[in-house]
Amino acid sequence: GESVGLHLPTLSVQEGDNSIINCAYSNSASDYFIWYKQESGKGPQFIIDIRSNMDKRQGQRVTVLLNKTVKHLSLQIAATQPGDSAVYFCAETWLGFQKLVFGTGTRLLVSP
Amino acid sequence: EAQVTQNPRYLITVTGKKLTVTCSQNMNHEYMSWYRQDPGLGLRQIYYSMNVEVTDKGDVPEGYKVSRKEKRNFPLILESPSPNQTSLYFCASSPEVFRSDTQYFGPGTRLTVL
Numbered sequence: 434g435e436s437v438g439l440h441l442p443t444l445s446v447q448e449g450d451n452s453i454i455n456c457a458y459s460n461s462a463s464d465y466f467i468w469y470k471q472e473s474g475k476g477p478q479f480i481i482d483i484r485s486n487m488d489k490r491q492g493q494r495v496t497v498l499l500n501k502t503v504k505h506l507s508l509q510i511a512a513t514q515p516g517d518s519a520v521y522f523c524a525e526t527w528l529g530f531q532k533l534v535f536g537t538g539t540r541l542l543v544s545p
Numbered sequence: 546e547a548q549v550t551q552n553p554r555y556l557i558t559v560t561g562k563k564l565t566v567t568c569s570q571n572m573n574h575e576y577m578s579w580y581r582q583d584p585g586l587g588l589r590q591i592y593y594s595m596n597v598e599v600t601d602k603g604d605v606p607e608g609y610k611v612s613r614k615e616k617r618n619f620p621l622i623l624e625s626p627s628p629n630q631t632s633l634y635f636c637a638s639s640p641e642v643f644r645s646d647t648q649y650f651g652p653g654t655r656l657t658v659l
Contacts, residue, residue, distance in 0.1 A: 441585070476549075476635050476650030477588065522587055531595060532603055533578070535588040 441520060443540040452510040454539045456523035461504065463525035463534075468497060468508045471520045471538075480508070480521075510541075518543045547572045549651035551636050557657045558626055566621045566654050568636030574649075576639045577619040578603070579611065581632040582653075588635065594619055626658045 446452050458466065464485035469477035483490045483497045483506075490497050496509040506523050523536040549570045558564055570577065578593040580603075590603030594613040608630055610622040619638075623630060633655050639648035 474653075476637070476653055478650070479646050479648055482646060524588075531576070531593050531601065532590055534590070534604070535580075537585060537587040 441538050441540045443542060445542045445544065446513050448513060448515060448543055448545050450513050452508075452513045452517070452541060452543075454508045454510075454521050454541065456506040456508075456536045456539075458504050458506055458523065458525045458534075458536070460525060460527065460534070463527050465526050466497070466499060466506050467524045467526075467533075468495075468506075469522045469524060469535075470517075471522065473519075477522060513541075513543050515543045515545055517541060547649065549636055549638055549649045551634075551651040551654050553654060554652065555655045557659065559659050560627055561625050564623050564626060564656075566623075566634060566636075566656070568619045568621065568651060569617050570619075570638040570649065571617065572638065572640070572649065573616065574638035574640050575616070576641060577613070578637045579609070579619070579621050580635045580637065581605065581630075582635060583632050591621070591634075626656075628658045630656065631658045632656060 467482040468480040470480050471477045481492045481495050481497050483499050488499050494511045498507045520538045520540050522538045524533050526533045552567045575596045579591040580588040582588045589605045591609050592611040594600045597613055597616050600611050633653050635653050636651040
């Protein structure tokens with residue numbers, strides 16, 4: 434598969450545990466945030482998004498938390514499964530612009 | 546099947562030899578974008594296009610050109626490739642830029658410039 438990051442921070446968890454992946458964003462003007470999952474050899478895949486007028490949003494097994502005060506975003510994955518093993522990226526953008534700025538990514542390793 | 550296709554998937558070339566990486570989507574999406582992905586740097590946006598004949602620079606446009614003559618195609622052109630353009634490239638499309646839940650990424654093109 435493709436090497437997406439040789440020096441990525443890595444989070445190792447056991448199957449069934451809850452995982453928390455963190456992201457610090459850079460632009461205080463950013464008002465829309467997205468989490469992506471990238472499996473080896475594939476392009477990024479949308480997981481969940483959140484707008485800045487919210488501080489929490491839940492999906493299926495995933496929750497995104499946004500703390501605008503400290504410019505921090507987190508992705509919580511409940512009951513982590515081996516199929517969740519991938520690299521996770523946060524991305525930020527701002528309404529009225531078309532640019533998407535990605536974080537550097539975190540590798541999640543889930544062992545059975 | 547809704548998809549974004551890129552060609553070629555793998556390319557090894559030499560410095561200075563012009564090349565084009567094609568990107569095509571079959572979903573009638575208005576927004577298309579090119580990214581490069583490098584170890585430790587994540588994905589960085591090269592160029593994007595809001596619609597036909599409308600393109601704009603992303604964060605790392607130097608050394609690249611794009612065109613959007615048709616809605617479905619958004620080729621990435623490297624007029625004179627250099628080794629620092631060795632990277633993994635992704636094309637993406639979405640109906641509108643702020644609908645990331647319907648953004649599709651292509652499978653990637655691994656480019657090596659010797």
